Every structure is written in C-alpha cells, then in structure tokens.
Amino acid sequence: MTPAVPRVLSIAGSDSGGGAGVQADLKTIAAWGGYGMTAITAITAQNTQGVRAVHPLPVDVVRAQLDSIAADIAMDAVKIGMLGTVELMGAVAGWLEKTRPAVVVLDPVMVASSGDALTAVGDDDGRAAWSRLLRAAHLVTPNLPELARLTGRDATDWDAALDAARGLAAEHDVTVLLKGGHLDEAAAAEVPDAVVRVDGAVHEVRGPRVATRASHGTGCTLSSALATLAGAGLSWEDALARAKPWLADAMRAGEALAVGDASRPTWHGPVDHGHAQRS
Numbered sequence: 001m002t003p004a005v006p007r008v009l010s011i012a013g014s015d016s017g018g019g020a021g022v023q024a025d026l027k028t029i030a031a032w033g034g035y036g037m038t039a040i041t042a043i044t045a046q047n048t049q050g051v052r053a054v055h056p057l058p059v060d061v062v063r064a065q066l067d068s069i070a071a072d073i074a075m076d077a078v079k080i081g082m083l084g085t086v087e088l089m090g091a092v093a094g095w096l097e098k099t100r101p102a103v104v105v106l107d108p109v110m111v112a113s114s115g116d117a118l119t120a121v122g123d124d125d126g127r128a129a130w131s132r133l134l135r136a137a138h139l140v141t142p143n144l145p146e147l148a149r150l151t152g153r154d155a156t157d158w159d160a161a162l163d164a165a166r167g168l169a170a171e172h173d174v175t176v177l178l179k180g181g182h183l184d185e186a187a188a189a190e191v192p193d194a195v196v197r198v199d200g201a202v203h204e205v206r207g208p209r210v211a212t213r214a215s216h217g218t219g220c221t222l223s224s225a226l227a228t229l230a231g232a233g234l235s236w237e238d239a240l241a242r243a244k245p246w247l248a249d250a251m252r253a254g255e256a257l258a259v260g261d262a263s264r265p266t267w268h269g270p271v272d273h274g275h276a277q278r279s
C-alpha cells in the first residue's frame with residue numbers, strides 16, 4: 001500500500017550554505033509532502049561562492065545512522081547524493097544490498113557547480129565502487145560530465161549522451177535519468193531531460209531554459225523530488241513530468257531569495273525550494 005506521506009531518506013553531505021546536499025533534500029522532500037530523514041556522509045563548508053572544506057565522516061558513524069533508521073523506520077524511498085570516499089561508497093552499497101529499499105535514487109555527485117571536487121575517488125577505485133552502487137539503485141541521475149565519467153564514453157552532445165545512457169542502463173540494470181543542463185548548446189531555448197529504461201526506451205521531457213545563476217543544488221533538488229514522488233507511487237516518467245516544471249519555477253524564484261553576494265562573479269545562488277508554498 002502506498003503511504004499518505006512518503007518517508008524519504010537522504011544519504012548525502014551537508015552544505016552549510018543550505019542550497020545543496022541534505023539541506024536541499026529536506027526542503028524538497030517537505031515541499032513535495034514527504035517526511036525527510038538524513039544519514040550525513042560528510043560535512044562541507046560552502047556558501048554561494050564555493051567550497052572551502054570537505055570533511056567526510058567516519059564510516060562507522062555513517063553506518064550507525066543508516067542502521068538506526070532501518071532498525072525502526074520504514075522507508076518508502078532513499079536518495080543518495082555526495083558520498084565523498086570509496087570507503088563510504090562501499091559502506092552505503094553494502095547497506096543497500098542488506099536492506100533493499102523499495103526505491104533507490106542515486107545522484108552520482110562528483111563535483112560542485114562551483115567546480116570544486118566533492119569526492120576523493122580515483123578512476124580505478126571509483127569504477128568498482130560506482131558499479132556496485134549502480135546495481136543497488138533503481139534510478140541514477142547523471143549530468144553529462146558524470147555520465148562520461150561513469151561510462152568512459154563521449155557525452156558532449158545529446159544524441160551521444162543518450163547512447164551512453166542506454167549503455168549504462170543495460171550494463172547495470174538501472175533506469176537512467178539523463179540531465180541536459182550542461183549541454184553545450186547553452187544558448188538553446190530548451191533544456192532536455194530523459195528517462196532511459198533498461199530496454200533502451202527513451203522518454204524525453206523538454207522545458208524552457210531559465211537564464212539564471214541561481215542553479216546551485218538543482219541536481220540534489222531534482223533527485224529528491226523524484227525520490228519523494230516515486231515513494232508516493234508515481235512512475236519515473238510521471239515523476240519527471242511533475243518535478244521538472246517545479247524545478248524551473250524554483251530556479252526562476254531563486255534570485256529573489258537574496259542569499260549570498262550575487263554581485264560577485266563566483267556567485268551560484270540556491271533555488272527557492274519553498275516557492276510553491278509561498279506563491
């Protein structure tokens with residue numbers, strides 16, 4: 001039976017500035033009517049200008065958070081964001097294999113939108129660790145650079161990326177939500193996203209491109225919205241149809257939040273997760 005209030009766990013890093021990571025996840029889960037929980041993997045010191053420090057938590061502390069939740073609380077969906085180290089990737093993969101949550105959304109966070117690295121995972125170690133996580137996930141949400149890194153294939157234009165996404169889905173038996181925010185066609189009027197199924201079927205959704213630098217945390221926000229909607233029983237295609245226009249509105253409303261010094265060229269402000277409640 002689908003619960004009235006989906007219970008959603010975010011396994012992710014903390015963003016002190018509140019725009020990405022577990023902070024974005026909790027705001028998004030609440031905005032979509034869910035009950036949010038967190039297992040924090042790393043503390044980051046960051047603001048709208050960039051990342052100053054990254055401090056991964058000890059594996060035991062992360063495992064204790066996960067086990068505490070699983071021992072007492074049923075989860076309708078799990079969203080995974082920044083993991084930070086190969087050890088934490090392995091611990092989370094092991095926990096997923098043991099608890100087998102009904103819905104697992106994996107946002108393969110590697111680099112912040114400021115360009116700062118959020119994982120200390122080399123390519124060789126990373127390949128096996130990502131592979132194990134991908135197998136335990138139901139949906140993976142790469143942007144174009146992350147897809148290229150996960151597959152070792154070119155993903156600079158949309159058709160090449162769709163091909164690489166089909167390969168990733170088939171190889172790891174996971175549905176792919178391919179995000180087009182990083183497409184080179186920066187001047188294009190629309191941004192595509194696509195659900196790519198294991199059998200290669202593609203369901204594409206296009207939305208108007210929002211011209212704003214309030215784009216910090218869009219990936220975290222989208223994956224949390226999709227997890228909450230799937231936890232409430234929606235298909236990935238229906239969840240994307242609802243989340244994408246909501247996220248574009250959150251980006252449009254972001255600058256009015258007046259969070260951070262937008263006069264500096266390094267500014268990447270947060271989206272407004274609460275825009276729908278306020279309007």
Ligand SMILES: Nc1ncnc2c1ncn2[C@@H]1O[C@H](COP(=O)(O)OP(=O)(O)OP(=O)(O)O)[C@@H](O)[C@H]1O
Pocket residue numbers: 112113142143144179180181182191192193207208209210211212215216217218219220222244247248251
């Ligand atoms: N300029 C934009 N206008 C409208 N939607 C956008 C824009 N940029 C990104 N999006 C949407 O935001 C979501 C995240 O896409 P993107 O490809 O930027 O992922 P990401 O790089 O993981 O995000 P982040 O900025 O958090 O790193 C997608 O649904 C994408 O369509």
Ligand SMILES: Cc1ncc(COP(=O)(O)O)c(N)n1
Pocket residue numbers: 012013014015020021022044081082109111112113114118215216217218219220
């Ligand atoms: C703790 C944490 N998790 C994820 C991101 C990625 O978000 P973005 O790519 O929008 O900076 C981030 N900056 N910080």
